[in-house]
Amino acid sequence: MSGRPRAVVDGLPQYKPGKSAAQAAADHQLVEAIKLASNESSYGPLPSVLEAVADGANLLNRYPDHRGEALRAAISEKQGVASEQVTIGCGSVGLLQQAFLAYVDPGDEVVYPWRSFEVHPVFSAIAEANPVTVPLKDQAFDLGAVEAAVTDRTKLVILSTPNNPTGTVCGTDELLQLLDALSNDVVVIIDEAYLEFVTDESVRNPITEILPRHNNAVVFRTFSKAYGLANLRVGYAVGHADVIGAIDKVALPFLVNGLAQAAVLASLESTAEAELRERVAEVIQERTRITEALSGAGWPVTPSQANFLWLPVGDDASALFQHLESKGIVTRPFENEGVRVTVGTPEENDRFLEEIGTP
Numbered sequence: 323m324s325g326r327p328r329a330v331v332d333g334l335p336q337y338k339p340g341k342s343a344a345q346a347a348a349d350h351q352l353v354e355a356i357k358l359a360s361n362e363s364s365y366g367p368l369p370s371v372l373e374a375v376a377d378g379a380n381l382l383n384r385y386p387d388h389r390g391e392a393l394r395a396a397i398s399e400k401q402g403v404a405s406e407q408v409t410i411g412c413g414s415v416g417l418l419q420q421a422f423l424a425y426v427d428p429g430d431e432v433v434y435p436w437r438s439f440e441v442h443p444v445f446s447a448i449a450e451a452n453p454v455t456v457p458l459k460d461q462a463f464d465l466g467a468v469e470a471a472v473t474d475r476t477k478l479v480i481l482s483t484p485n486n487p488t489g490t491v492c493g494t495d496e497l498l499q500l501l502d503a504l505s506n507d508v509v510v511i512i513d514e515a516y517l518e519f520v521t522d523e524s525v526r527n528p529i530t531e532i533l534p535r536h537n538n539a540v541v542f543r544t545f546s547k548a549y550g551l552a553n554l555r556v557g558y559a560v561g562h563a564d565v566i567g568a569i570d571k572v573a574l575p576f577l578v579n580g581l582a583q584a585a586v587l588a589s590l591e592s593t594a595e596a597e598l599r600e601r602v603a604e605v606i607q608e609r610t611r612i613t614e615a616l617s618g619a620g621w622p623v624t625p626s627q628a629n630f631l632w633l634p635v636g637d638d639a640s641a642l643f644q645h646l647e648s649k650g651i652v653t654r655p656f657e658n659e660g661v662r663v664t665v666g667t668p669e670e671n672d673r674f675l676e677e678i679g680t681p
């Protein structure tokens with residue numbers, strides 16, 4: 323062993339990325355495989371976005387705009403908030419890490435429902451925080467139990483809605499009730515990475531409904547999912563200027579590269595937005611179709627508000643994952659809990675349904 327990593331780092335598992343489609347195809351001697359494992363968009367970039375990225379490449383020798391002023395301005399205009407209420411980050415996961423850096427000292431409590439997004443325990447460990455997990459109820463968040471778990475040592479509450487991997491949401495009224503009950507000292511992160519896929523009418527826009535009433539709430543969103551820009555790593559946060567300012571202070575210099583900024587600006591143009599909305603509508607339609615087909619075939623499937631489905635198959639998770647991979651479909655297993663499957667194109671989904679068959 324070279325060097326002396328911190329004990330918490332020594333204890334962390336080595337990050338193991340999921341298998342690529344090409345690797346799965348090679349491993350199983352298949353002509354080709356598909357990846358439905360990372361909740362990405364299956365659609366390629368829009369031509370207008372590719373053009374903006376190509377133009378941006380002329381400036382590869384220059385650092386990008388550190389603050390991404392044009393991008394912040396576009397987001398703040400779209401969301402109807404002041405520009406000091408917006409920041410951008412290296413994916414929304416980068417913003418989450420910055421929130422830990424900005425708010426969490428060793429020993430502080432961080433409250434989140436579990437099972438949820440896998441980075442929460444990792445970031446908690448790195449910060450030497452005390453993670454307080456709240457069990458799910460029927461695969462969904464129990465916000466009453468979240469409220470009860472908060473103490474005067476709690477610095478952050480993290481709520482991913484829709485939740486990864488279960489695809490369940492928190493209604494806006496429930497969130498308001500939670501925020502009404504919590505002290506202003508606790509920052510509540512409403513992580514809406516999959517917002518664009520939500521059709522549940524109990525969910526309203528937290529930027530207009532929650533932020534004006536609660537300075538301690540902050541909304542995280544991303545261009546990785548519905549906007550199909552996962553490779554470029556851009557997320558944004560909207561909140562009170564104090565919270566945004568704290569998150570900003572710990573940002574790596576120039577963390578959102580210029581090509582990414584250009585791509586997002588092009589994606590926010592109205593014609594691009596309209597095309598992206600059509601793609602999202604297709605994913606939502608496919609989500610319903612696959613959910614019905616799986617339920618009809620006898621699989622347990624949690625109704626999802628995201629671009630993925632959760633099959634809570636318990637102990638059968640690894641076997642199901644391996645069976646699908648051997649047929650050229652890479653999904654995401656959670657050992658002894660379930661399998662998460664991204665909604666792909668209609669052709670990809672047909673192939674998935676054919677291979678999964680019946681339990």
Ligand SMILES: Cc1ncc(COP(=O)(O)O)c(C=O)c1O
Nearest residue numbers: 413414415482486515544546557
């Ligand atoms: C719940 C949730 N939040 C945030 C993210 C982060 O996305 P990104 O860092 O690409 O913006 C993901 C990605 O899978 C997620 O599932």
